[in-house]
Amino acid sequence: MKFTYxxxxxxxxxxxxxxxxxxxxxxxxxxxxxxxxxxxxxxxxVADEYGEVALLRQGYISHKYYNLVSGYMKPGETAEYTAVREVEEEIGVRVENLRPAGTFWFGRKDMLMIGFLAEAKKKKLELSGEVDDAVWVDASRALEMVHPEGSVSYTLVESYLKEQGHKRQKGSSL
Structure with a gap:
C-alpha cells in the first residue's frame, strides 16, 4: 500500500x-x-515421519495446483506462532518441530512470505472451511503437484528434498 494521505x-x-x-x-x-x-x-x-508432505488445494488460489499451508500474520503474532496456528487451522495437524526456511517476496500479491519447515506426526487431515482438498504425498511427488518452478511452494519442496537427500547420503556413509 502506498500512502497518498x-x-x-x-x-x-x-x-x-x-x-x-x-x-x-x-x-x-x-x-x-x-x-x-x-x-x-x-x-x-509440513512433513511427517515417513517423508511425506501435506499439500492442500484452495480454489481461490488454484484449481489445478496444490500448495503448502500458508496464512497471514495477525497483529501481535510472531511468525512462528502464526505458522503453528495456520497448520492446525487449515489441516488439523499439531506441529512438533518448526524451523525457519527463508523469506520470499511474492510480488504478485505484494507480500513477504516467511517460510518454515514443520515436522508433525502423520494423521488424518482435518480441513478448515477455506481448504477444498488436502493430501499427504511422498515428498518426491510433491514437485509435480505444486505450481511449477518459481513458486514459493516449489522452492520449499525442492529445498526439503535436497536436505533429505543430503541426510540420506550422510547417513549411508557412516
Missing part, C-alpha cells in the same frame, strides 16, 4: 528526502514518514 490526520503527503531511503511520503503536520506497507504471511512445508 496521512492515515493519522488526513493531510496530503509530500515527498521528502530521508537519508539513504530517498524520497518518502511525509506528513508535514504530523512530522513523520509513511513508508509503503505490505502484507506478511507464513508458508510452511
Amino acid at each position: 496521512c492515515p493519522d490526520c488526513g493531510t496530503k503527503l509530500i515527498q521528502k528526502e530521508i537519508g539513504d531511503e530517498g524520497l518518502v511520503p511525509w506528513c508535514e503536520c504530523c512530522n513523520k514518514p509513511f513508508f509503503d506497507m505490505f502484507s506478511t504471511c507464513i508458508i510452511a512445508l
Whole structure:
C-alpha cells in the first residue's frame, strides 16, 4: 500500500528526502514518514515421519495446483506462532518441530512470505472451511503437484528434498 494521505490526520503527503531511503511520503503536520506497507504471511512445508508432505488445494488460489499451508500474520503474532496456528487451522495437524526456511517476496500479491519447515506426526487431515482438498504425498511427488518452478511452494519442496537427500547420503556413509 502506498500512502497518498496521512492515515493519522488526513493531510496530503509530500515527498521528502530521508537519508539513504530517498524520497518518502511525509506528513508535514504530523512530522513523520509513511513508508509503503505490505502484507506478511507464513508458508510452511509440513512433513511427517515417513517423508511425506501435506499439500492442500484452495480454489481461490488454484484449481489445478496444490500448495503448502500458508496464512497471514495477525497483529501481535510472531511468525512462528502464526505458522503453528495456520497448520492446525487449515489441516488439523499439531506441529512438533518448526524451523525457519527463508523469506520470499511474492510480488504478485505484494507480500513477504516467511517460510518454515514443520515436522508433525502423520494423521488424518482435518480441513478448515477455506481448504477444498488436502493430501499427504511422498515428498518426491510433491514437485509435480505444486505450481511449477518459481513458486514459493516449489522452492520449499525442492529445498526439503535436497536436505533429505543430503541426510540420506550422510547417513549411508557412516
